[in-house]
Amino acid sequence: MPDRTPRLPLHGHIVPSSLQGRLTLVMVIGVLLTQLVGNFIWAAQRRAEARSEVGTAAQHVAHSASSAVRFFLSLPPNYRPLIIQQFREMGGTRFLVNINRAPVPVRSLAGQELTDAALKQLWATLKEDLPNTPNLRVAFAWPDRLAADNDGGTLADLPDSWTQHILLTKPAPVLLIQAELDPGHWLYLATLMPNPYFLETGNPLTRDRLLLQAMSLAAVLLVSILVVRWITRPLAALSDAATAFGKGENPPALPETGSREFVTTARAFEDMRKRIQRYMEDRERLFVSISHDLRTPIMRLKLRAELLDDDDMRSEFHDDLDELDMMVKGALQTVKDSDIHENATEVRLDALLGRMVRDAQLAGHEVSFKASGLTVTARPLALKRAIGNLLNNALYYGKKVELSVCEQGGNIEIVVRDHGPGVPEEALAGLGQPYVRLQHGRSRNSSGMGLGLSIARGIVQAHGGQLLLANAPDGGFQATIVLPGGVFHPE
Incomplete structure (x- = not known):
């Protein structure tokens, strides 16, 4: 797999990454100078x-x-x-x-x-x-x-x-x-x-003078930290609200207190959040309406196709209408699977993955899983759907599937690995795009629509994580879900 270790800039070892740390450093350097x-x-x-x-x-x-x-x-x-x-x-x-x-x-x-x-x-x-x-x-x-x-x-x-x-x-x-x-x-x-x-x-640097300057520097540093925290606290609230909204949650409205610049930013964020929320609701209603409205004319066309005397033409009409019906259902499924409205909770991955593995084994598939004892904060149904899509792809294209969970750098990594033919290297960049299907995928699963990876990626990104797709080093293909934060080991 490619190296996923985050690369920090060179100056990151010297300059603090937080705004509070940088402002404090600037004020301390200014006082020292x-x-x-x-x-x-x-x-x-x-x-x-x-x-x-x-x-x-x-x-x-x-x-x-x-x-x-x-x-x-x-x-x-x-x-x-x-x-x-x-x-x-x-x-x-x-x-x-x-x-x-x-x-x-x-x-x-x-x-x-x-x-x-x-x-x-x-x-x-x-x-x-x-x-x-x-x-x-x-x-x-x-x-x-x-x-x-x-x-x-x-x-x-x-x-x-x-x-x-x-x-x-x-x-x-x-x-x-x-x-x-x-x-x-x-x-x-x-x-x-x-x-x-x-x-x-x-001698200008006497002990008394050095002590006085050290005390003044400590006083300035303490006041700087308090002032900077007072200034940056609203920004932290804005960051938390943006993160929660990005994960599909509905955070409370930001308080319009603090500096004039923050109040303006908070109002702009609230307006943006309301517009995006209205857009998502309108999009869902639009797709549901389109799906409902298209089913009736599709059904009428199918009935009229039955009246055709030419068998070959009737068969072609049926194929085209079936493809159109599949596209409508796929578009609706994409919207519904990406917009699962539920609250985040603590999910025990052993229980979640264990049920999915047992269902696959009952269906005759060879799936292995080793318990990890890890728990992650996520939306259960959405996470299950994302893992299910990856597992279904692995079962279609691989002879044997392995599921594993580990903790890496404070993140949870869920790996779904199959022992199939893998994916050509030049095709890896296009995987995960809606309706993108490779040639060997069409031959093995003719009824698919190429939406599984796209839906899984959307759900993972809504959790603030990322979906990594790559060929396994010793053959096969593996998909890795990386979920940041909220990880702990239960007793």
Whole structure:
């Protein structure tokens, strides 16, 4: 049999198939893009503001450091340790001050936008304020294991009263300025920027901001889902009504509530449904009337044909009238079999097919069927007529018939397979059309009209399914009824 697996488009794995899913996806993507663009603009503005703030702070610190350097340059060398000791006894100043024999090594904190901007501003201001002090060293470093003197002592080794303005509970970058006062005497100045955590101001994606944006995205997503469901709910009702009407049911009128577009669509659907219903009723009455009206003149013609003296002509008249009578009955049968007005119910396929198989076996036919335990929601009489037409065709043209039922991909498949000669491949496309009969069918069943497959296909399509006709792989012919939805396994 040909592969009947539905093929989904490539984008179906990414884009949801439902309108609700697509609208929600579009709204979420829109919110995400808005947040990304907003973050980009805000981050650019925040970086510019942070650079400006850091530049101003660095200039202020550089001026203070320049004043300290000039102050110590003005002191005699032997007074400098005394002044530093007074600073320490007073509880420290803005700068941690020390005099070293040589500059201490520093593992500088570089390669970051704000530190580089601050160092650039510090260098420019110090060079401007201290033109006669060529040997200057400026760097940012983390306080852990930062050397404070040439003997290997670190900031952490110093008394707390000396470093209370330098070492914080949460580590912050320390600005270290070293200036050569005279040979063998280097002034050591360590301090913090006015905003000790200035590096964090350059990061726009902070934890608090990410949490706020995640909460706003969740709120928008929740509102989007509720709004989209509110908008698409009437469409689901319209879809259910159209499906029920397509299966021959009589759904209740759609409520004229919701948006203006849906109300207009609901009214158009109701008008269309009423017109189609009137057309179907008129068609049935027309065919019944035509059949009734034609039987009388056909009967009169048959009686008049009996009055003909020529036997050959009388026989030809009878043949033509019999063919005309058969065509009228076939047209009426097509209308009646396609328009079976009954409600859908749960049909136990084992019981339905079992009775049909037993009737065929009593008539002397070889028919096999294996119980499946499946139940399907369908119109019982219409489904029985569709399966009966397929079974009758199989009994006419095949030596042995096999019926089977299985569940495939959420659908019910009812297969009627015979072991006859099959159908030429080039004739498969035309099967199922009204009054289409193949040559071997005419020779085996001269009384048929070629309506069985057409009626069966119409009934199956009215159930929302499809009828698949194909030659069996190992010989014979098989017809498969595929009925979607409403399938369950009874206990």
